[in-house]
Amino acid sequence: MVRKGFKMKLYPGMEAEYEKRHNELWPQMRDMIHEYxxxxxxxxxxxxTLVxxxxxxxxxxxxxxxxxxxxxxxKWWDFMADIMETNPDNSPVSVDLHEVFHLD
Structure with missing residues (x-):
């Protein structure tokens, strides 16, 4: 199992909308996450900071x-592009985080 941490950034005022969209996550998106x-x-x-x-x-x-x-x-990237920082292909601007500690 690989643990991955990353950061992205919302546009101001989009906090509630971001949470709403994730609370209504499409079943196909949930299935894809598990499939991969x-x-x-x-x-x-x-x-x-809206990070x-x-x-x-x-x-x-x-x-x-x-x-x-x-x-x-x-399709999900396109759906989310209006509320967060994105790259030209609508993928979220995402920065990988370096793991410095883990405890099970």
């Missing part, structure tokens, strides 16, 4: 990376 080996997925929001901190456990990093090219993932 993702589990124990959590996203935290720092309300002062989102994500954590996910994946079975295989290479397999997980392939999930970015699925149609449902691209």
């Amino acid at each position: 080996g993702g589990k124990n997925y959590t996203i935290f929001l720092d309300r002062e 989102l901190y994500g954590y996910i456990e994946v079975e295989d990093s290479a397999k997980w990376d392939e999930s970015a090219d699925t149609a449902i993932n691209r």
Whole structure:
């Protein structure tokens, strides 16, 4: 199991909308995450900075990376692009975080 941490950023005033959209996560998106080996997925929001901190456990990093090219993932990126910082292809601007400590 690989633990992955990353950060993204919301646009001002989009906190409630971001949470709403994730509370209504499409079943196809949930299925894709599991199909590509993702589990124990959590996203935290720092309300002062609007930085989102994500954590996910994946079975295989290479397999997980392939999930970015699925149609449902691209559709989700397009759906979320109006409320957060994105790249030209609508993928979220995401910065990987370096793990410095873990305790089971």
